[in-house]
Amino acid sequence: MIDRLAVIGVGLIGGSLARALRAAGQVGEIVGCGRSREHLERALDLGVIDRFSTDPAEAVVGADLVFLATPLSAIRPTLARIKGHLRDQAIVTDGGSVKGSVVEDARVVFGRVPPRFVPGHPIAGTERSGVEASFPELYRQRRVILTPLPGTDPEALDRVRGLWELCGAEVSLMDVVHHDEILAATSHLPHLLAYGLVDALARMRENDEIFRYAAGGFRDFTRIASSSPVMWRDICVANRTAVGDMLQRFAVELNDLADTIQRGDGDRLLEIFARAKAARDRYVDGPNEVSAGADVPPNRSSSAS
Amino acid sequence: MIDRLAVIGVGLIGGSLARALRAAGQVGEIVGCGRSREHLERALDLGVIDRFSTDPAEAVVGADLVFLATPLSAIRPTLARIKGHLRDQAIVTDGGSVKGSVVEDARVVFGRVPPRFVPGHPIAGTERSGVEASFPELYRQRRVILTPLPGTDPEALDRVRGLWELCGAEVSLMDVVHHDEILAATSHLPHLLAYGLVDALARMRENDEIFRYAAGGFRDFTRIASSSPVMWRDICVANRTAVGDMLQRFAVELNDLADTIQRGDGDRLLEIFARAKAARDRYVDGPNEVSAGADVPPNRSSSAS
Ligand SMILES: NC(=O)c1ccc[n+]([C@@H]2O[C@H](COP(=O)([O-])OP(=O)(O)OC[C@H]3O[C@@H](n4cnc5c(N)ncnc54)[C@H](OP(=O)(O)O)[C@@H]3O)[C@@H](O)[C@H]2O)c1
Ligand SMILES: NC(=O)c1ccc[n+]([C@@H]2O[C@H](COP(=O)([O-])OP(=O)(O)OC[C@H]3O[C@@H](n4cnc5c(N)ncnc54)[C@H](OP(=O)(O)O)[C@@H]3O)[C@@H](O)[C@H]2O)c1
The missing domain is CATH 3.40.50.720 (NAD(P)-binding Rossmann-like Domain)
Structure with a gap:
């Protein structure tokens, strides 16, 4: 009490x-x-x-x-x-x-x-x-x-x-430091990717058209970009070392992925996508997940290619 | 008929x-x-x-x-x-x-x-x-x-x-070429970010712990990484020029964002986040949006920092 x-x-x-x-x-x-x-x-x-x-x-x-x-x-x-x-x-x-x-x-x-x-x-x-x-x-x-x-x-x-x-x-x-590293990966990085993506698209010449053809999957993917800008500015500045590091590492991954795609290396792509799908299905939507809420229906929530 | x-x-x-x-x-x-x-x-x-x-x-x-x-x-x-x-x-x-x-x-x-x-x-x-x-x-x-x-x-x-x-x-x-460019931005890039993120986290040493502390926002953000790996391999290979290009451009943005964060430039971060939030609220959740389905409740679907 x-x-x-x-x-x-x-x-x-x-x-x-x-x-x-x-x-x-x-x-x-x-x-x-x-x-x-x-x-x-x-x-x-x-x-x-x-x-x-x-x-x-x-x-x-x-x-x-x-x-x-x-x-x-x-x-x-x-x-x-x-x-x-x-x-x-x-x-x-x-x-x-x-x-x-x-x-x-x-x-x-x-x-x-x-x-x-x-x-x-x-x-x-x-x-x-x-x-x-x-x-x-x-x-x-x-x-x-x-x-x-x-x-x-x-x-x-x-x-x-x-x-x-x-x-x-x-x-x-x-541990404090461990917390900030884990959260940089699971929360701060995704938020930055969502903010960064929406901002990049908004700055494109055809931004009106781009958002018009964004499908349901885009909506889910970018939901976190509707979060409070002040709160996220503060988080990024407060955790700048771990977050900056994580972003740079991820940029390297993306360049590597771009290279794989440009080479047309389908086998490697299939391996990456299959591994990611397995991890997500197992950890995020699987029986092991605890913290993700049950508010979002797992089926039919829209995604699209 | x-x-x-x-x-x-x-x-x-x-x-x-x-x-x-x-x-x-x-x-x-x-x-x-x-x-x-x-x-x-x-x-x-x-x-x-x-x-x-x-x-x-x-x-x-x-x-x-x-x-x-x-x-x-x-x-x-x-x-x-x-x-x-x-x-x-x-x-x-x-x-x-x-x-x-x-x-x-x-x-x-x-x-x-x-x-x-x-x-x-x-x-x-x-x-x-x-x-x-x-x-x-x-x-x-x-x-x-x-x-x-x-x-x-x-x-x-x-x-x-x-x-x-x-x-x-x-x-x-x-137009065919225009379609492939627009979709590279609104659909193919987000799918690659989701696949890339989940894969990167799954490959980390503490991956078990990482997924355990992933919050609800992570679930929405990565939903598209549960899509068919074969289908996405094919899409990436079929649209390799536009997709590869888009990924590389986005990696540059991320490095720029990392730099802004490492400098602790809160004003610039606030500007980016606010612009992204405004674009998303206007185009994706706003009255202008058509294609995003109504299956996902806009409120309370979980996100978290
Ligand atoms: N899913 C989306 O969000 C989405 C959105 C828009 C467009 N698309 C496009 O729609 C197409 C289908 O996607 P989907 O989501 O419907 O995939 P899906 O549910 O996996 O269905 C694909 C179907 O094609 C059959 N198939 C696979 N390989 C085949 C082959 N070599 N010859 C004949 N049939 C074959 C499969 O049946 P068998 O295994 O029995 O052969 C399966 O029933 C793809 O081109 C995709 O790019 C997908
Ligand atoms: N949202 C999430 O997903 C989430 C999850 C976990 C943790 N957090 C953390 O929780 C904290 C609050 O986040 P929130 O989502 O609750 O934000 P919020 O809804 O914007 O609430 C923040 C509150 O703080 C007050 N406030 C702002 N600046 C202040 C100041 N200088 N002095 C005194 N009060 C002030 C605001 O009221 P006034 O405008 O009237 O001052 C507002 O009521 C943040 O540190 C965030 O990192 C957030």
Whole structure:
């Protein structure tokens, strides 16, 4: 039970956590915080929060648990602002998509990462933003990664773990650097490919015609390019080493693929495509997959050549 | 009305055309053809075809309309086999994803592209293959591109157009080379990115873990990598110039993006992401989009960072 929860950044991620904990009957009062009064009024109207402040220092007063769910570039100034206003036993956790930068933010602001600061990342989301997009089931059957440090208080870690489990999530622990590398591959790279593709097509002379003849498969493939540009700018900058590296490696792969195609090496192409199809069918659509939601019907969702 | 329709390749594309024309009550008899008796028996059981032959020369006897819906590499041998067995007034059309190679196949086999040969391409499909995956609504509200040549018989063109319209499709005409360039951008490149990404991840040391932490957005993004490897090998080889070129150009973009990220140039990233999001929201999910199906719910289909 959390008596008072402060959510800094009441958008998709923060709003959904608030809704899920409320639905589970596990929270007394929820205090919201953000920059815009209008957004916060909306969160109040929707019953996501009970009251709000636009000042993080004020929002965290008396809170047992503080959840940071702003874009990554706002984490450091937020920590600086709440420093000195937290209760002694308050636990602080976050939902940022990159963990190295958040840990570094905490280190810079507090001199060291506070023992009761638990860095976290729910592997769940949609391409939509803001409190209106939030819903209590977002974390159900999704994975949440926590990246505790050697100095992290085990009791704080347990509390944060329990909180995510209340929302229906499956929690794993991971090393900070490893998290950022894995996510660069599975999440940041795909988003950049989608953004990059749509942008490249939009800049072509015949862009109108190009989008007109884009088929259903294109729609699924590029859905993630409708995600929040600010959030993705922050993720790329925060994880720039791993992401830059991953992109460069992938560009090499593409040149290799182009070469295989230009040579007309059908056998090699067949091998690559068959291996990829097998991996996807096995891991992503197969019985082993956990975190991918069941919202998208596996059949008939359109693709096309 | 078609008295006798011959479908060579009764899979997703051929099976769906047969089903749609049958549902529209616009076809007398449907003769199927393929390599495997088992597949053809299944098509018979499903009521997709009325009878079959594994020999294209036999399948086309007496047909008013022949629809070629095999992978692209089978088009030339099929044309060679049916040559001399077609009725005088028979119309031949196809559903191949590349048009330059099909036109070249016809030219090589017949000495010139026959006036009653109408090259075509439905911009519709799913990642599934075979007659079991076919359904009569596949072409409803989708686009079909026909790429007639100067020598194409206008009456044959009209008949083929009418046939697709019966299936609920919207038909456009396009130049062969232009078709292959546009599709290289909107369809072939995305498929290669999805195949390439899944393959790259599958080859990583921690591939098991990588797929475990892939979120819902990854599932949508890579859905097209579950498409038929044979079909995509054929498409890449058939459209190798445009596809190879497109891939190389995209690799340059990715290196440029990597450089922007490594420099930490957030403003430039924000500009790229915002432009891409605006284009996608406008063209793909907006009121202007026609061909993308309505099967995938636009909200809550999962994406994640
Ligand atoms: N979306 C996903 O798929 C996903 C998944 C996992 C993790 N995450 C992470 O979760 C965090 C939030 O993402 P989200 O999708 O929930 O974004 P969102 O829907 O845009 O919500 C962000 C919230 O933060 C507030 N905010 C923005 N800048 C702020 C600032 N400088 N100070 C205080 N509040 C600020 C915004 O409200 P105002 O505009 O009123 O300030 C907004 O309500 C990000 O760090 C992201 O990396 C996202
Ligand atoms: N799937 C899409 O999204 C899509 C969209 C637009 C256009 N297309 C084009 O449509 C065509 C068919 O694609 P599809 O998705 O329908 O594939 P599919 O479901 O695999 O069907 C292909 C059919 O062709 C038969 N076939 C294969 N090789 C053959 C050969 N050498 N001779 C005679 N029949 C043969 C197969 O039956 P047997 O195994 O029994 O021979 C199968 O029934 C391809 O040219 C593709 O480029 C596909």
